[in-house]
Amino acid sequence: MQSAQLEREVGNDQEALRLAHEGIKAHPNFPKLWMIAGQIHEKLGNKEEAREFYDKGVTANRTSVSLWICLIELDAKAGNFAKARSIWEKARIRNPNSSDLWYYAVKLEERDGNAKAAKYMLSKGLQECPKNGELWALAIEIEPRHLRTAKSVEAMKNCDNDPYVILAVAKLFWKEKKFDKTEKWLERCVLVNGDYGDAWVYYYKFL
Numbered sequence: 311m312q313s314a315q316l317e318r319e320v321g322n323d324q325e326a327l328r329l330a331h332e333g334i335k336a337h338p339n340f341p342k343l344w345m346i347a348g349q350i351h352e353k354l355g356n357k358e359e360a361r362e363f364y365d366k367g368v369t370a371n372r373t374s375v376s377l378w379i380c381l382i383e384l385d386a387k388a389g390n391f392a393k394a395r396s397i398w399e400k401a402r403i404r405n406p407n408s409s410d411l412w413y414y415a416v417k418l419e420e421r422d423g424n425a426k427a428a429k430y431m432l433s434k435g436l437q438e439c440p441k442n443g444e445l446w447a448l449a450i451e452i453e454p455r456h457l458r459t460a461k462s463v464e465a466m467k468n469c470d471n472d473p474y475v476i477l478a479v480a481k482l483f484w485k486e487k488k489f490d491k492t493e494k495w496l497e498r499c500v501l502v503n504g505d506y507g508d509a510w511v512y513y514y515k516f517l
Contacts, residue, residue, distance in 0.1 A: 314346050323350050341367060341374035348380055360384060372404045379414055391422045409435065409442040416448060428452065443472030450478040458482055473503040477512060484516065492516060 314333060317326035330347040337343060344367025351360035364381035371377055378401035385394040398418065402411050412435025419428035429452065435445050446465035453461045462482055465475045480495035496516055499509040 311340070311342050311346065314343070318346065318350065323354060326350055338370045341371040341377045344371065345377055345380055352384070357384065357388075368401075368404075375401070375405055375408050375410045378405070378411070382414070382418075386418060386421065391418065394418060407438055409439040409445055412436075412439060412442075413444055413448065416445075416452075425452075441469050443469045443474035446472070447474040447478035450475075450482065471502055473499050473506040473509055476502060477506075477509050480512065 311333065314326045314329040317323075317329060327347060327350050330343050330350070333340070333343040334347065344363055348360040348363040348367065351357075351363060361381070361384055364377065364384065367377045368374065368381055378397070382394045382397045382401065385391070385397065395418070398411065398415055402408070402415075405411060412431065415431040416428045416435065419425075419431055432445065432449055432452065436442075436449065439445055443465075446469055450458055450461045450465055459482070462475070462479045465472075465478070469475055476495055476499040480492050480499060483489075483491040483495060493516065496509065496513040499506065500513055503509065
């Protein structure tokens with residue numbers, strides 16, 4: 311993987327592809343190699359070759375959500391949302407309780423301009439993953455402004471001390487120009503999880 315990535319970084323796409331192909335033969339159950347090969351084919355404009363790699367990749371690695379999303383994205387980027395949804399459904403069946411797939415589904419519906427479907431998918435995702443902070447943070451953001459405070463209270467009840475939720479609440483205070491509370495919650499967020507990069511970015515921007 312590192313060898314293929316190195317060649318990819320310096321622009322040697324064909325050599326990166328050769329190494330990825332060689333790696334896949336030796337390690338077919340390593341999803342990142344399939345992703346690298348597919349992404350390079352996408353970059354080169356070989357959409358069908360990319361699809362073939364992603365398709366074979368998810369067959370060999372059914373629980374790799376990132377690889378499934380690569381396959382779904384091929385159709386989403388082309389505006390073929392019906393097919394993208396169909397593949398997403400297959401991915402969900404093979405990966406139940408995946409918060410990443412539910413999050414992606416919400417974003418997919420938003421891209422298609424379907425706010426009602428996005429809210430429905432988020433509701434279903436929270437039913438399946440009720441303790442996932444990333445989904446709750448998204449729930450706060452997509453609520454109408456006058457309902458966001460109530461949604462943030464609900465989120466905190468379900469996953470207290472989750473950095474995604476804490477950051478969402480901080481951003482809510484920021485929009486309301488409650489700067490003392492904003493700073494307090496941003497500080498809390500970086501203390502809860504010092505490895506959460508988004509929290510540091512927003513804290514820096516705020517200061």
